[in-house]
Amino acid sequence: MFGNNFYGGFNNNPFVPQMQQPMQPQIRTNKIFVTSFEEAMGRYADPNSIMVYLHQNQPILYEISTDLYGKKSGVTYEYKPYTQAEEKKDYATQEQLNNLQAQIEELKQKLGGANNE
Numbered sequence: 561m562f563g564n565n566f567y568g569g570f571n572n573n574p575f576v577p578q579m580q581q582p583m584q585p586q587i588r589t590n591k592i593f594v595t596s597f598e599e600a601m602g603r604y605a606d607p608n609s610i611m612v613y614l615h616q617n618q619p620i621l622y623e624i625s626t627d628l629y630g631k632k633s634g635v636t637y638e639y640k641p642y643t644q645a646e647e648k649k650d651y652a653t654q655e656q657l658n659n660l661q662a663q664i665e666e667l668k669q670k671l672g673g674a675n676n677e
Contacts, residue, residue, distance in 0.1 A: 594613070606626065
């Protein structure tokens with residue numbers, strides 16, 4: 561029934577290469593999540609370095625600086641998504657331009673007429 565397969569019809573022969581399952585790609589990240597400022601301060605950091613930690617539940621990040629002697633100091637920042645504000649374009653209306661032109665002409669007349677051009 562199974563021909564000359566001595567392994568009962570299944571490919572369990574240790575000498576036959578098995579088809580391997582492709583490995584799932586691992587997601588790599590450089591984010592280090594913490595739950596508090598104290599936890600960020602307690603993490604190891606090389607001397608003379610700056611590490612940034614993200615709070616796992618809040619939009620907060622902790623910047624921890626370590627000096628040459630291993631003394632740490634930290635700053636807490638709150639972050640939010642950046643949205644570019646729409647630039648308000650404030651152009652002059654035709655009426656405003658006409659009023660300005662009239663004022664210029666009036667000043668020219670007061671200063672001596674058309675000879676100043």
